[in-house]
Amino acid sequence: MKVFAHQDAAAFARTGAKEFRHNREVLVTPGARDVFSEAGIKVVFESGASAEASALTAVTSADDASLFSSxxxxxxxxxxxxxxxxxxxxxxxxxxxxxxxxxxxxxxxxxxxxxxxxxxxxxxxxxxxxxxxxxxxxxxxxxxxxxxxxxxxxxxxxxxxxxxxxxxxxxxxxxxxxxxxxxxxxxxxxxxxxxxxxxxxxxxxxxxxxxxxxxxxxxxxxxxxxxxxxxxxxxxxxxxxxxxxxxxxxxxxxxxQSIPGGASIPCEKIGELLELKKGMGLPDPRYGLKPAELCEVDPWTQMCGQRGCSTPVTPFNPLEGPSSSPAPAEMEALVQKITDEIVANLK
Ligand SMILES: [Zn+2]
Missing domain, CATH: 3.40.225.10 (Class II aldolase/adducin N-terminal domain)
Structure with a gap:
């Protein structure tokens, strides 16, 4: 099968023809179809062999076809x-x-x-x-x-x-x-x-x-x-x-972010990492920068602002219970209500 690509379509369009006929031996790429539609050229598919189509395949880029299968x-x-x-x-x-x-x-x-x-x-x-x-x-x-x-x-x-x-x-x-x-x-x-x-x-x-x-x-x-x-x-x-x-x-x-605290790699150690990187031949625009230039912002401040990421931890006192739990009087009433319901169900 011959591939009829974009540049072949462009060459065909320059001939001024308004119709492109091809058979199953000629594959028209989407790029070529784009060129045809822009140039107002009608693409006609013929199920049988056509002398015209064989002639057209001569303008297919042999270079691209061989490069693509290299x-x-x-x-x-x-x-x-x-x-x-x-x-x-x-x-x-x-x-x-x-x-x-x-x-x-x-x-x-x-x-x-x-x-x-x-x-x-x-x-x-x-x-x-x-x-x-x-x-x-x-x-x-x-x-x-x-x-x-x-x-x-x-x-x-x-x-x-x-x-x-x-x-x-x-x-x-x-x-x-x-x-x-x-x-x-x-x-x-x-x-x-x-x-x-x-x-x-x-x-x-x-x-x-x-x-x-x-x-x-x-x-x-x-x-x-x-x-x-x-x-x-x-x-x-x-x-x-x-x-x-x-x-x-x-x-x-x-x-x-959900864990309190916020350590980071120390500034001077970033220089060491960049040295390692340079030794591996990897590119980095930061080569040659001074430690202060490498560490202008604290990463956790950049990430979460001055207050940090994690929400303050309220210590839990087992004697008082968490602050959001019901007051003792409310809790007693709740226990009583549940007990009454269970007893009523048993009856
Ligand atoms: Zn995307």
């Missing part, structure tokens, strides 16, 4: 399906939510399709897009949020893969419009760094992509206001790891 593309497709499975198992996505992509070649990216659960994808469902998000290969329609991924690839050359999901714990910070406080667990400091915070924008919109652009080079994990999280890494698994670490951190911080 060993590297097949490896990335498998990895994306595996990470999709982990995203679903860890409950980081709901329904058809979330999307994963990987940089394949100059201006070419493999990405997940729209409208499917990320836990049950197979490699044949994946798509390939160019740097503008136009689909150039694959039979399933690409995710609309790929434009947000491209905002990362186009500003951050080190980003080889992007993972976007809706994990609940980081999502709780997203709906509060709050950045998770720093300096609480080494794992986040070393393997993720400071989590970025983007304002709410309509998912998949150009505004969403614009809001991610300035944050991506500084943050490998970004919380998207009232939406979810987007992470990038040096491989598909690495991008997924950033998601896992971000959500585990948020979960622990939320749980810790």
């Amino acid at each position: 060993p590297l593309a097949e490896k990335l497709k498998k990895e994306i399906c595996e990470m999709g499975r982990r995203v679903w198992i860890r409950e980081y996505c709901d329904g058809n939510g979330g999307n994963i992509s990987a940089r394949l070649a100059e201006n070419r990216f493999i990405c997940t399709p729209t409208g499917v659960s990320k836990g049950f994808m197979t490699p044949d469902m994946l798509c390939m897009v160019d740097g503008e998000g136009r689909q150039v290969a694959g039979t399933w329609k690409r995710s609309s949020e790929i434009t947000t991924h491209l905002a990362i690839y186009n500003t951050t050359p080190e980003a080889m893969s992007v993972c976007h999901a809706h994990p609940c714990h980081a999502g709780a910070f997203a709906i509060k419009g709050m950045q998770p406080p720093p300096r609480l667990i080494p794992e986040l400091e070393v393997f993720v760094g400071t989590v970025g915070m983007a304002e709410y924008k309509t998912p998949g919109s150009p505004e969403m992509a614009e809001s991610i652009k300035p944050l991506a080079p500084q943050h490998q994990s970004i919380i998207m206001g009232n939406h979810g999280v987007i992470t990038w890494g040096k491989s598909v698994e690495d991008a997924y790891f950033k998601m896992e670490i971000t959500d585990a951190y948020c979960r622990t911080v939320i749980l810790a």
Whole structure:
């Protein structure tokens, strides 16, 4: 089967023809269909073989077709399906939510399709897009949020893969419009760094992509206001790891709020963690900052304000009982009433 992709449709549109005929040997991608509908070209499917259709396949990009089935593309497709499975198992996505992509070649990216659960994808469902998000290969329609991924690839050359999901714990910070406080667990400091915070924008919109652009080079994990999280890494698994670490951190911080007190990693020790990180060759915009600059805010003050997170604990006096229990006279009347009812029932 020949794939008739977006750029083939664009070349066809330039001929000025108003009708495109194809048979079952020619597969028209969703990207190509978009071009046809924009150009007002009618797509006609013919069940029998057609000489016209065979002639048209000559303009199909042989380069994209072979790139899309290359060993590297097949490896990335498998990895994306595996990470999709982990995203679903860890409950980081709901329904058809979330999307994963990987940089394949100059201006070419493999990405997940729209409208499917990320836990049950197979490699044949994946798509390939160019740097503008136009689909150039694959039979399933690409995710609309790929434009947000491209905002990362186009500003951050080190980003080889992007993972976007809706994990609940980081999502709780997203709906509060709050950045998770720093300096609480080494794992986040070393393997993720400071989590970025983007304002709410309509998912998949150009505004969403614009809001991610300035944050991506500084943050490998970004919380998207009232939406979810987007992470990038040096491989598909690495991008997924950033998601896992971000959500585990948020979960622990939320749980810790109910416990009185609030310790954090001492300022000077953050410098040591950053040294470790540098030794591993991991990027971090905080390299070179002084201890005071690394610890401007106390994490628990940032999280809960000056009063702290936990509610004051009232000591329990067993002789008095908790303050909310009925007064002794009321309690006596209650016991009497229950006893009377039991006795009446026995009779
Ligand atoms: Zn989303």
